[in-house]
Amino acid sequence: MTTTTPTVRSERSAAMRRTTGLTRANALLMLRNRLNLAYAFVLPLLPMAFLLFGDRGDVGAAGMALTSTVVMAVLFPVFYNVLSMTVTRRDELVLKRIRTGETRDLELLTSLALPGVVVAMIVGVVAIPLALALGAPMPVNPALFVLAVLVAALTFAVLAFWTAAWTKNAEAAQITSMPVILLALVGQVAVSFPEEVRRWADLTPGAAITDLVRSSWLGLEGTSTDPTLDFGSTWAAAGQPLLVLAAWAALGVWLTARSMRWEPRS
């Protein structure tokens, strides 16, 4: 039987208190920036408009709308927002100052990522009734859809920290964000690539998100346009794309740990 000592428990609760306090402040700052807020909530839901142009239950329109929504949700509230918050707080010397106190680096990074991840989850959850109202078919595995949003959001948060490590300042983030944005978008167009190229493109996080959304909601396997997967088989189909996202997240953690900078270059 394992027991948790009071010291470990109190250290855990202290870590939780520090992370929550910092997250609350970061969320407040995010909410105060109206443009940021619009980008975070409105932009990801705009692709839902694709559903207005197809027949009710049209798998093609639903696939396009839902994958675009999830990709936008992990790009704007998560990736770009976390990247810009991290670089801005570093430029403001906030990160350096907070690191002189009891807060640990992991808590500091978690507090920067959490507001964006929570917004992405809200967008993912709101997308379900919205898509149904706009005529999308019933999701085959809604739990897997929500899990896909969560794993994708965490992966892109980690990629944001890695990008921040080599981004000089907030202005430079507009350029340095491009590689990850391309990795996210390539999945949307990969269907039209030749087979040999598509096999490589399937290893990008964007393609993994597309596969997960198509299988979890529409029951589509690979590039097929006929729904063939039932609830149980969607879990099996999710294995490879979830592994791809986990591998990108692990790579991002490793690169971030090696290269993170906590204060501006002098």
Next chain:
Amino acid sequence: MATTAPTPARPPAPPADREPALEVHELRRSYGTGDAAFEAVRGVDLTVERGTIVALLGTNGAGKTSTMEVIEGLAAPSAGSVRVFGLDPITDRAEVRRRTGVVLQESGFSGDLTVMETLVMEAATVTDPRPVAEVLALVDLDHRAGTRVLSLSGGERRRLDLACALLCRPELLMLDEPTTGLDPESRRRVWDLIRGLRADGNAVLLTTHYLEEAEELADRIAIMHAGRIVREGTIAEVVAHQPSTVRYVTPDGETTTLETDDLQTTLTELLSWAAENDVRLDRLDARSASLESTFLALAQAPEGDLR
């Protein structure tokens, strides 16, 4: 029968609360590697006892901030050791951070948070924080609690820095140029606050460019130059190495400067000589060695002369 000489009992270790607040031994810090390596801190020894204030002085680039960053646990030393209450700031991070407060050389705040929001956030990261209202009153920012940080003056931001450092009731406070940008009145208020902390038995290590600040506050002074501490002691001890000066203009218009280690005797002899010879000493000026003259002499000395 074989006998064994009794093993002398080891002297008991000093109680933990008698450890100096800070002990730095042979500290070195280098940047870069190979041919591009630069050693900013070159073997610093420094002790700060509890209930004392130590001022670390030096010109720009002397290595003060590099030294402070290692003491604060923000960077690892290239060589040597730092002990805060007998603990290593990196391996015993949690315990050290609970007992130390830090004010960095430059303020680091999000401009869109208010003063109160900043301190509430900060308090959430501290194990046993003082009440925020108490800290606001301590640094005289209670009337600005609802103001966004971007609207604060430079001096008010500095006081907010200090407020954040005081939240954890620090036993050792490390202040990197804490009064830069403050008006004279605010500066004196901060000095009173620092003196109050010392009176409560806490230790303070501060760097400053204001020699007056060091003279007002510090029990001991360490002067850094080119990565080394070149003088350390009380103000009297630090200036003792520096000669006093007597300057006057003779009737033929020549300015004469005398340097002496015994100002009273030299001055008495000079005035006696002038009286006996009926010589008028115009613009007579006698000065004891001061911290400023000592600091300037050390800062201008070639590096090799100070080893």
